[in-house]
Amino acid sequence: MSERESTESLADLGEFAVIDRLVADREQPPAVELGPGDDAAVLRAPDGRTVVTTDMLVEGRHFRLDWSSPGDVGRKAIAANAADIEAMGAVPTAFVVAFGAPEDTAAADAVALSDGMWAEARTVAAGVAGGDLVSAPQWVISVTALGDLQGREPVTLDGAQPGDTVAVAGELGRSAAGYAVLLSGVDGFDDLRRRHLVPRPPYGQGRAAATAGATSMTDVSDGLIADLGHIATASGVGIDLSWQALRPDRDALAAVADALRTDPWAWVLAGGEDHPLVATFPGPLPDGWRAIGRVLDGPPRVLLEGEQWHGDTGWRSY
Amino acid sequence: MSERESTESLADLGEFAVIDRLVADREQPPAVELGPGDDAAVLRAPDGRTVVTTDMLVEGRHFRLDWSSPGDVGRKAIAANAADIEAMGAVPTAFVVAFGAPEDTAAADAVALSDGMWAEARTVAAGVAGGDLVSAPQWVISVTALGDLQGREPVTLDGAQPGDTVAVAGELGRSAAGYAVLLSGVDGFDDLRRRHLVPRPPYGQGRAAATAGATSMTDVSDGLIADLGHIATASGVGIDLSWQALRPDRDALAAVADALRTDPWAWVLAGGEDHPLVATFPGPLPDGWRAIGRVLDGPPRVLLEGEQWHGDTGWRSY
Structure with a gap:
């Protein structure tokens, strides 16, 4: 990038010149017949x-530009939406x-945001097919993801049956710990910081679950108990989780929980934004x-082995 | 609506309760197999x-809540996106x-916004199939529209041929005049005010144009000259417009232009946001x-009868 380019603002360049730069040299996947x-x-x-x-995603609410690079924000915005597509079995x-x-x-910075989006989209063999660029008081990024069910039926929230596993x-609690x-302000734990800034959904596992006959599915964006609560409500069932089965996630966070003098179970059970699939x-x-329960x-x-858990149950947008 | 409901805020109710209210009793069109x-x-x-x-659409930039009701904002957000779908011949x-x-x-107010969206979506036999609700410092509304080409080829920007009409x-300049x-602060001209707050795209004419063999098409969101400029550039052609053919749009705005002591041609040639199709x-x-030119x-x-026009050529997002 030229020195001039690195200092130009969106207003200096104008909407159409910026858009030209954002879409230049992007190779669209076969699913995109006509791109931007x-x-x-x-x-x-x-x-x-x-x-x-x-x-x-709204700056200050869903990300901070003093923590996240523009590329991180782009990856996170794509990952969060891709996880919702995966959660349908698509x-x-x-x-x-x-x-x-x-x-x-x-x-x-706009180019770096776009680069992050493309990098994440490429990990699922997808592309950024179009967009809009407007003036706003802070960064606001709205992503719409489209997906292909490849002939399968969608895996909805309402199909869980008593007796199902x-x-x-994917992993729980990493984003919340990060x-x-x-x-x-504690030093170290760089991997967990990264996991907060850029989640790593288990791409491909939505399709695998649908193929294996999953009766219900969602991604953990609000917290494990909160999101399983959506399945429980939609399906009219109870869900009982096993402390033992969740222990590896808790143990992986034991050191950081010690350093911060807090309870790692809250991250595992109520931490959102990791976007694993359940x-x-x-x-x-x-x-x-x-398996983590039945x-x-x-x-x-x-429930957790028949008992209600009494911590926070998840992130709220309001 | 109960008195309690009319005074509750989004934070009072919480995200999921608000969403429940926004999606309650909405009848989805047949195109929506699984809705919100x-x-x-x-x-x-x-x-x-x-x-x-x-x-x-960003509050303060694309709409003002002291001018637009929440329902107006909802209609405008849907109309602007629907016009882009029409402009592909879909x-x-x-x-x-x-x-x-x-x-x-x-x-x-959130319910009124949603009602406006549904009212506008209904005029094209579509629905609101899903969404997201988040906290932000001001209103920000991001709409993604999906459309069906019904077996036709998309009408792009790059197909105009010398000799085409x-x-x-639809009508030009009404939104800019409004x-x-x-x-x-001038009184009167209520119809034009409404046309600014809620555009009226010529729904159905995108399909009609595609069926009639249109070689290129777009909607006028930035201004007639600016948007035809996109066709001229993409198609590698010149476009010559007729003053006489555009005169009815100018004449329709003569009275308001007199009242405001301004030139109505600027609204006709450079006013955006009406979303007619060209x-x-x-x-x-x-x-x-x-016909307005060739x-x-x-x-x-x-060009306008062989000459460049020297006014503003359109709205800029930056």
């Missing part, structure tokens, strides 16, 4: 359906992005999934 | 493709919406379209 530059994009939907979800095919930012934002793919480290299975679990008859509730 | 409430929505894409576009099937607002926003469906009235046709125009050999430029 027209009134709308055209995407393939081979099985005659499209899965769609949207999330908005695979992400493309993303469209609306980006609001102050006029004095460095164009290089509750299982998770957030606590960042807030605390699902219920009537039969054997696919590779990459581990589905009971109603009423809808989430 | 799960990790993602599932939409039909009968011809194996999906058209997708996104726009972000029909809108569904919208997903991310809404950021301060925690003390009245829940009733340039035509418009904006000038609102800014001026397209190029090699043959006869479909009903609802009127396509010339390059270089890419937009």
Whole structure:
């Protein structure tokens, strides 16, 4: 990048020049028949359906630019939406992005945001097919993800059956622990800091769960108990979790919990934003999934070995 | 609505209770196989493709809550995105919406916003299939529209051919004139004020143009000359407009221009946000379209009877 480019603002360049720079040299995946530059994009939907979800990230609420690089923010915005597509048993095919930012934002930061989005989208063989760029008092990033069910039925929240195994793919509590480290000012635990700034959803496991006959699925964005609560409510079932089965997640966070003098179970049970997948299975679990509990008859509730957990139950947008 | 409901804020109710209220009693169109409430929505894409576009509206930049009711903002956000779907020759099937607002926003205002979105979506037989609700310092609304090409090829920006007729469906300059009235404090001209707050795209004319063989098309969101400039550049052609053909739009705004002591041509030629459609046709125009000029050999430029126009050429996001 030239020195001139690195100091130019969005206002210096103007909307269309910035957009040209954001979309230059991006190779679209086969699912994108028509990419950015027209009134709308055209995407393939081979099985005659499209899965769609949207999330908005607001500076100061969902990320801090003194913690996250623009590239981190881009990766996180894509990952959070991709996880929702996975949670339906689908695979992400493309993303469209609306980006609001102050006029004095460095164009290089917008390019870095876009690079982060593309890097994350590439990990699921998808692309950024279109977007909008507007002036706003702070950064606001709204991502819409589209996905392909590849002929499978969507795995919804309401299909869990008593007797099913509750299982998770991916790790719990890392993002919440990393957030606590960042807030605390304690040194070290760099991997956990990264896990807060850029979550690592277990890409591909949504499709694997659907293929293995998962009866319900969601991603853990609000916290394990909160998100399993959505399955419990929608399915009209109880869910009983095993302390023992969750112990590896707790143990992985024991050192940082000691350093911060706090209880790692709160991160495991109520920490959001890691975006692992949780699902219920009537039969054997696919590779990459581990059992953490089972589905009971109603009423809808989430228990830990028969008892209610009395900590916080999850992140709230309000 | 109960008195209690009318005074409750988003923070009082919490995200999930507000969302429950926003999605209650909404009848989804047939294109929506699975609507709000799960990790993602599932939409039909009968011809194996999906058209997708996104726009972000920011309070203070794209709308003012002292001018627009929440319902107006909802209608405008849907209309702007629906027009982009029309401009591809497609029909809108569904919208997903991310809404950021301060925690003390009245829940009733969020419901009114959603009602406005649904009212506008209904005019194109579509629905709001999903969304996100987050805390933000000001209102931010990001809408993604999805559309169905119904087996037609998309009408892009780059197909205009010398000799084609340039035509418009819908009216020019009304939104810009209404904006000038609102800014001026002058009384009257209520219809124009409304046209600024809630644009009226010529729904159905995108499909009509595609069926009639339009070679290029866009909607006028930035201004007639600016948006035709995108067609001229993408197609590598010149465009020559007729003063006479545009005269009815100018004459419709003569009275308000007199009242504000300004030139109505600037509204007609450079006013955005009305979202009429402009397209190029090699043959006869479909009903609802009127000729305003013709396509010339390059270089890419937009002229008025052979001359460059020297006013502002359109709205800029930066």
